[in-house]
Amino acid sequence: MxxxxxxxxxxxxxxxxxxxxxxxxxxxxxxxxxxxxxxxxxxxxxxxxxxxxxxxNRAAANLRRRTSSSIALVINELANPFFAEFAAGVDDVVGEAGMVTLLGSSSESPQREQAVLGSLIEHGPGGIILSPAEGSDARQVLAAVGARTPLLVFNRELSGEQPEYAHWDSLALDNQQGAREATAHLIAQGHRRIAFFGGHGDSSSCRQRRAGYREAMKAVGFPMAPHWEVECLPTRLDAARCAEALFEADPAPTAAVCYNDAVALGLMHGLAERGLAPGQDFALTGFDDIAEAALATPSLTTLAAAPRARGRQAAQMLLQRLRDPDAEARRIVAPVKLVIRASSCPPLA
Amino acid sequence: MxxxxxxxxxxxxxxxxxxxxxxxxxxxxxxxxxxxxxxxxxxxxxxxxxxxxxxxNRAAANLRRRTSSSIALVINELANPFFAEFAAGVDDVVGEAGMVTLLGSSSESPQREQAVLGSLIEHGPGGIILSPAEGSDARQVLAAVGARTPLLVFNRELSGEQPEYAHWDSLALDNQQGAREATAHLIAQGHRRIAFFGGHGDSSSCRQRRAGYREAMKAVGFPMAPHWEVECLPTRLDAARCAEALFEADPAPTAAVCYNDAVALGLMHGLAERGLAPGQDFALTGFDDIAEAALATPSLTTLAAAPRARGRQAAQMLLQRLRDPDAEARRIVAPVKLVIRASSCPPLA
DNA sequence: CTGAAAGCGCTTACAG
DNA sequence: CTGAAAGCGCTTACAG
Structure with a gap:
């Protein structure tokens, strides 16, 4: 050396x-x-x-051979553990393939996302994995990346997506099925008055989860009250603050399907502040299975999205696309798995 | 378009x-x-x-100009929220400088780290930010990256570091000062029998935090018992399992400075299982100020390392180095800030 | 203000 | 099996 x-x-x-x-x-x-x-x-x-x-000097070799040895990864919020795990999974597979990950973070801003895509594309990535910022628009994205570089859309739909973007692969979570299963579980535990708590109607994942909730409630003919659908930011803090909205009108729910784990943990906090023991006086489920779901008190029944596995899967799909650019677009919806931890939703007394 | x-x-x-x-x-x-x-x-x-x-085509331009427009970022564990935040901070500043982040993750394996560094260096990054895997060796790192590319070492020391690596910048947390302040705080709350809980003696951050703890105890002349220093993996699960070790011999401590927040949260869990109410029957402090520290019950007094700010700082230091390659190496130890949340360590009754 | 020429570090046909 | 030549897409002196 x-x-x-x-x-x-x-x-x-x-x-x-x-x-x-x-x-x-x-x-x-x-x-x-x-x-x-x-x-x-x-x-x-x-x-x-x-x-x-x-x-x-791989850049020189790539220039001569007209190849690429990188994949661009644009994440809406890297500091969020779910996406951090996803990024780790992507990078695992990209590394195994002898390529390198170009990282970008949009901080949930479509403008930043545009800038980041514009910058990354100049480095000639072989493909792009995009976890879109909320409100990110398909036309803007196409304008930024062009039609030459394969793109895989993760987790969220782009707004205004048209048939001409049909060549983009996508990988999403089956939000609707997940929320349906969580709701059905609470029903099986004896609950009738079940809320859907948290998230924001602007986001497609929230809309899908709500749809699954409603579907499960309708399937058994249980009525739903308007004040059982509470919107809040997908953060613990805001969820804790919004807990009381569930109890503002009669009849109050006895359980809630929460938009995600962060919201569920925040709701637990809010319940405790109202003198309700989460799990005992009020059942709830989360979504994501973040690390603390298992360790919260009570431990949280939730839906495991396996973000690291999703990251690996996304990278594999994109590498497959590089091998076969003309294959038909794949739009995969990955199932999520209900993880039952009895302490957050025991049988209703 | x-x-x-x-x-x-x-x-x-x-x-x-x-x-x-x-x-x-x-x-x-x-x-x-x-x-x-x-x-x-x-x-x-x-x-x-x-x-x-x-x-x-920035690669072509870089080749001709003999410049670089990327920074390599190698993280020991991207899925850990602390490092994910750090990475987000790095990428913010790198992006603002019109450059792009090449991401690599070593999964705490020095072998993977070697491979990742070897792969990234071929892409000609202008500089490297390395958050070393545990046990990573300075000579190996030098062999992988060469002497040409500026490197900044974050958070941990490399083993076997010699004067010839003195040209590497570094940014670390002041673990010792932090643990000293946490210990002093518990002492001020009236505790005398204070444990140091969790972490592993192999890791330099653990050794530094322990040193700060001992220093504070010695400063006031309080004795320490051997069974008050409990080692465990830096995970909640293992911390919960190891809680009983604190009570195996007399006298039992009334408080603990924990290696980090994850360990503190695990210890809370373990205490509760023994019938002790954390905060009331036993005081404790964490380290990191992760999101759930504020929302745990009881909320956790801890030391804020501000990982995102550290990421920004690391990137700024490296960019500064690119501007002035011959400046003397900078070895910055960033102070951590005690965040007092009374509920995890109220005045001793 | 604009153009012709050389060259960054590599690879790829094509001869031999 | 090895070498001479051309070229990937850009930029930089140097003339004009």
Missing amino acids: ESNTPLGRKVTVRDIAAACGVSRATVSLVLRDSPLVNKDTRARVEEELRRQGYVY | ESNTPLGRKVTVRDIAAACGVSRATVSLVLRDSPLVNKDTRARVEEELRRQGYVY
Whole structure:
């Protein structure tokens, strides 16, 4: 690893070729593990590569070969553990494929998302995985990334999506099925007055989860009261603040399907402040199965979205697309799994 | 944005130059906002760039200019919210500087870290931010990245670090000061028998926090019992399991400084299982100020490391280094801030 | 203010 | 099996 080369200049194939008395082409063939090159020549070149501390310049190779060795990953909110896990899963698979992840974060702003996509696309990623900011628009995204680079949309739909974007793959969670199962579970535990708590009607995931909730309630013919659908920001703090809205009118619900775990944990907090013991006096379910769902008191029945596995899956889908650009678009809706932890929703007394 | 170009070929400066009847050099000058070019010519070229949907090829430009427009970020555990926040902070600043983040995750494995560094370095990042895997070795890292690319070490020390790595910048948290303040706070609340709970002696952050704890105890002359220093994995689950170790011998502590918030939350769980009400029967402090510290019951007094701010700071330090490669290395130890939430450590009755 | 030429570090046919 | 030549898409002196 020691280098005789002055720090000012990078070692290139030319240096190696000169030192070995071969052509640059030969060095290139060695680098690319070509079987064409003589065993002894290869050994000599490899020794010299090591000796001079040669570092392959993949950008130059990509330019010449017109290939890419990167995948762009644009996340709406990287600080959110769900998306952080997702990103980790993507990066696992991208790394295994010998490629590198170009990271971008939009902070839930479609404007930032535009800027980030514009910047990343100039680096020539082979494909893009986009977890859209809320309100992100399909036309804007197309304008930013062009039609040449395969794109996979994760988790949310883009607004205004038209048939001309049908070539984009997508991977989403089956929000509706999940919320349906959670609601059915609470019903099976004996609840009739069940609320849907948290989230925002603007978001497609919230709309889908609500639809699943309503579907399950309708399936058994239970009525729903308007004040049982409470909107709040998808944060603990706001959920805690909004808890009382559930009890403002009669009849009050005895259970709630929550938009996600953060909201459910916040609701627990809000219930406790009203003197209600979550789990005992009021049953609830979450969505996501974040780490603390299992460790909260009471532990939380929730829907596992397996974000790391989804990240791996998204990356695999995109790599598949790079191999076969003309295959029909795949729109996968991954099922979520109900994780029953009795303490947050025991049988109704 | 509509493109007349067949999908098979990318639009290049050559296409734009031909369409406008100017040379490629002129197009290049327009792209780089040079004041040299005539106003009308510029307008014509810009219109044509838009018309053909030109996308700048930054890799080609970087090759020619021998510059870089990326920063590599290698994280030991991206799924950990602390590091996810850190990564988000890094990416904010990198993006603001018009650069792009190359992401890598080592999953706490020095071997994976080596592989990831080796892969990222081939993409020619301008600099590297490394949050080392536990046990990562300075010589190995140097072998993987070479001496040419500036590196900033975050959060942990590399093992076997020698004077020859003194050119690496570093940003760490003042673990010792933080633990000292937490311990002093518990002492001020009236505790004398204070434990240090959780973490692993292999990790430098754990050793530093323990040192701060001991220092504070010694400063007031309080004795420490060996069974008050309990090791466990830095996870809730293991912390809950290890809680009883605190009570195996007499005298039992009345409070604990915990290695981090996850461990503190786990300890709360373990205390509750033993019939002790955390906060009332046993005081404790955390470290990190993760989101649920404020919302746990009882809410947790802890030390705020502000990971997002640290990410921004790390990126700024590295960008500064790129501007001034020969400046002396900076080794910054960022203070952490005690966030007092009385409910986890009220005055001792 | 604009153009012709050379070159960043690599790879790919094509000869030999 | 190896080498000479051309070229990926851009930028930079250097002329004019």
